[in-house]
Amino acid sequence: MTVQQQSIERSWQAIDALDFSRIKAKLLHGQSAHWSLESLADAEAGYRRFLKLAAKYPDAPVVPGEQVDAFWHAHIVDTRRYASDCERIFGHVLHHDPYVGIDGPQDEVRLRGLAEASAQLGKREFGLKPTTAAYCAISGEERSMQSPAPTGAKAAYCAIAQGVVSPQ
Structure with missing residues (x-):
């Protein structure tokens, strides 16, 4: 070793x-x-x-x-x-x-790429199965007007990325 x-x-x-x-x-x-x-x-x-x-x-x-x-x-x-x-x-x-992924569409693409690369590492190291995971943020205006978990608030952005789950 x-x-x-x-x-x-x-x-x-x-x-x-x-x-x-x-x-x-x-x-x-x-x-x-x-x-x-x-x-x-x-x-x-x-x-x-x-x-x-x-x-x-x-x-x-x-x-x-x-x-x-x-x-x-x-x-x-x-x-x-x-x-x-x-x-x-x-x-x-x-x-x-x-702040990864919150600076507009190009940064969302970067987040998805990082998440996909992370999912591939997880798959290689731990045999994890891919799944879809969402990374979303509430806009600053809606966040300041409501409690920490606003219902019905619109996301300022949403990036869907491959994630991983444990093998069954």
Whole structure:
């Protein structure tokens, strides 16, 4: 086994060892209670796969689906723990670009391309089946006029991208 393979294996073991019990408790609490135990388990498993892809392919921009992205956000909010976990896994903080895909049609195309490339990595590494996932955003005007999850709001943009699901 090469030094690089050993490093990736150590990173993946560190990812498997992460304890997300507090994050899951937070997501199930209060206003975030729209999560079910099943959707939370799916998001956690997807987040671990996302971290593993980011560890193995540091030069590839890996794009998570919306559910995994929400779980990532919950990890990021615990700033000290997130920084510590990232340092242990990657040797640096894994930064998040929350603006991918929001700058019009060309950026949506870029998001779809990144999502497709991420799906292909997931398929190759984990044998995941492709599925369709939507990445949508509410326009700033509608967001400011309504609560966090407005019903009937029109999306400022919507990008459909290939995603992945676990093998059945």
